[in-house]
Amino acid sequence: MTRPSNPVGVGDTAITGIDGAHGVLTYHGYRIEDVVAHRDYEAVAGLLLWGPRHDSPPDRDVASELRSRRSLPPTTEQVLDALPKDTPPIDGFRTVVSAMNDVARVYPPTVEESLDLIARSPTLVARLYHRSNGTRPVEPDRQLGHVANYLWMVEGILPTPERARALERYFILLADHGISASTFALRIVLSTRSDLASAVSAALGALKGPLHGGAPPEVLEMLDAVGSIDQVEPWIDRLLEERGRLFGFGHPIYRVEDPRATLLRKFAKEVAAPDRYALARRFEEVALERLALRRPDHRLFTNVDFYGAVLLEAVGLPRALFTPTFALARTAGWSAHALEQVAQNRLVRPPERYIGPPPRTWSDQA
Ligand code: ACO
Numbered sequence: 001m002t003r004p005s006n007p008v009g010v011g012d013t014a015i016t017g018i019d020g021a022h023g024v025l026t027y028h029g030y031r032i033e034d035v036v037a038h039r040d041y042e043a044v045a046g047l048l049l050w051g052p053r054h055d056s057p058p059d060r061d062v063a064s065e066l067r068s069r070r071s072l073p074p075t076t077e078q079v080l081d082a083l084p085k086d087t088p089p090i091d092g093f094r095t096v097v098s099a100m101n102d103v104a105r106v107y108p109p110t111v112e113e114s115l116d117l118i119a120r121s122p123t124l125v126a127r128l129y130h131r132s133n134g135t136r137p138v139e140p141d142r143q144l145g146h147v148a149n150y151l152w153m154v155e156g157i158l159p160t161p162e163r164a165r166a167l168e169r170y171f172i173l174l175a176d177h178g179i180s181a182s183t184f185a186l187r188i189v190l191s192t193r194s195d196l197a198s199a200v201s202a203a204l205g206a207l208k209g210p211l212h213g214g215a216p217p218e219v220l221e222m223l224d225a226v227g228s229i230d231q232v233e234p235w236i237d238r239l240l241e242e243r244g245r246l247f248g249f250g251h252p253i254y255r256v257e258d259p260r261a262t263l264l265r266k267f268a269k270e271v272a273a274p275d276r277y278a279l280a281r282r283f284e285e286v287a288l289e290r291l292a293l294r295r296p297d298h299r300l301f302t303n304v305d306f307y308g309a310v311l312l313e314a315v316g317l318p319r320a321l322f323t324p325t326f327a328l329a330r331t332a333g334w335s336a337h338a339l340e341q342v343a344q345n346r347l348v349r350p351p352e353r354y355i356g357p358p359p360r361t362w363s364d365q366a
Contacts, residue, residue: 012344015048015336016178020253025260027176032259041146041171042066045118045332048176049111049339062115063145069119070140070149072127076100080124085131090208090323092128093121098201108342109196114335117200121331122146125324126153132320147171150328154321166271167315167325170308173260174326176333177304178253182207186334187341191348196338203334207327210247216322218247219309223279232282236290246287248306257301264307272314280310 017026025032027044028051035044046062072080079099083092100120123140130137138156140149148164159167179187185206189199207213226235239246251258269277284302291300312322 011179013179013337013340014051015333015340016176018178018253020251021255023254023256023259023262025177025258032173033263036169036172036263039172041168041175041329041332044172044175045146045335048332048336049114065115066119066146067142069116070123070142072120072123073100076120076124080127080131083128083131085134087128087132089125089128089132089320090204090214090327092131093125093324093327094201094204094208096124096128097121097204098197100197107190107193107195108345109190109199109335109338111335111339113196114338117196117335118331119146121328122150123153125321125328126150128324129154129318129321133318150325151315151317154317162271163315166267166311167317169267170264170311170315170325171329173263173304174308174329176330176336179337181209181212182330183334183337187337188348190338190341191345193345199338200331200334203330204327207330208323211245213323213326213330215247215303215305216309216312216326217319219306220313220319220322222247223276223283226279226283229279229282232279232286236283236286240290240294246291248303248309249287249291250300251303254301254303255299258303260304261302261307264304264311265302268307268311268314272310276313277310280307 015028017024017029019025027035027047030047035047039047040063042063045066046060049062076096076099079096080092083095087095097117100117127137136156138153141152144152144158145164145168147168148159151159151164151167177183182203186199186203189202190196210218226232236246268280272280284306288300288302308326309322312325313319317325
């Protein structure tokens with residue numbers, strides 16, 4: 001007897017709740033607005049990893065554990081040093097992570113390996129940045145929190161608390177977003193009982209694309225191309241006539257504004273240069289108006305990447321680090337999804353629909 005076909009997708013998750021119809025986003029049930037107002041990134045990483053019963057795990061101090069795991073092991077450094085000097089940081093991140101032999105090469109991944117991934121990735125990205133930039137690497141500083149230390153390693157100067165907190169808010173808001181394209185890629189790889197390093201490398205490959213985590217630098221390219229407020233309308237009209245995409249708008253799930261976009265608009269305004277914010281705001285107004293005119297039946301809204309990009313620029317990060325920074329924030333979510341996937345693992349085989357020709361014969365005479 002043939003077994004009935006039983007394709008397996010990735011559907012159930014208890015980590016991040018997204019109500020796209022009402023614009024509600026929660027981490028283990030906690031509203032994102034409360035999380036970003038009252039917690040730091042380390043606490044959010046602990047919440048995502050350990051789940052709703054323990055906002056911080058009872059017997060572990062996540063902040064100090066992350067602090068103590070920041071250095072890169074020598075084998076990781078060897079792979080990093082073998083890369084061509086001009087390797088973009090996002091490509092270096094994807095390549096070196098796959099060779100991080102202390103970030104699990106065995107199945108299943110553990111919490112320890114997840115903490116190593118979250119803690120070491122900023123060090124790796126900062127090293128890749130300095131390598132591509134021809135500048136000297138900066139060692140991690142154990143006195144600083146996770147996000148402030150990342151800024152320190154990139155710039156080599158102590159960040160002001162305002163800049164560090166602005167970037168930390170971005171990290172918190174980007175820490176997880178359900179089974180997005182990159183998280184789906186991660187979970188598919190783990191479903192084959194492959195290892196965490198391979199899964200994160202796949203996730204980084206998916207995140208890099210401009211329709212996902214590659215969107216933030218594209219947002220700034222758009223704003224630069226527009227140049228001034230009086231050019232916003234003709235520029236957007238031209239782009240839409242040519243069937244171009246407006247980066248930072250639209251989302252597969254949200255049918256109202258993404259709550260992260262609402263928050264990031266406010267946070268970006270606090271740190272951005274007034275002229276830059278004014279240009280972004282005008283661009284957003286015209287973009288939403290024109291998109292609504294084109295498709296009144298299918299409204300599109302500002303997504304997380306539009307003001308995310310404005311905030312990252314205001315904090316002073318170079319554009320080459322925008323997508324890697326998105327990925328650094330997401331290492332907490334990817335780790336949580338890795339643990340959730342292996343706890344209930346079945347090989348993922350998405351349902352498919354064959355739309356090719358019916359069975360036919362291939363003979364010499366045909
Ligand atoms: N600019 C112009 N047109 C758009 C945009 C946009 N930003 N977004 C969607 N559309 C168009 C689509 O081309 C489509 O048109 P069509 O029916 O004539 O082909 C129509 O609107 C409907 O698209 P949706 O079904 O709403 O969008 P979809 O789910 O296919 O894509 C996506 C979502 C990829 C995010 C899209 O909105 C987009 O390309 N946005 C710009 C890139 C971006 O900002 N990406 C980051 C998103 S956040 C994240 O990381 C996932």
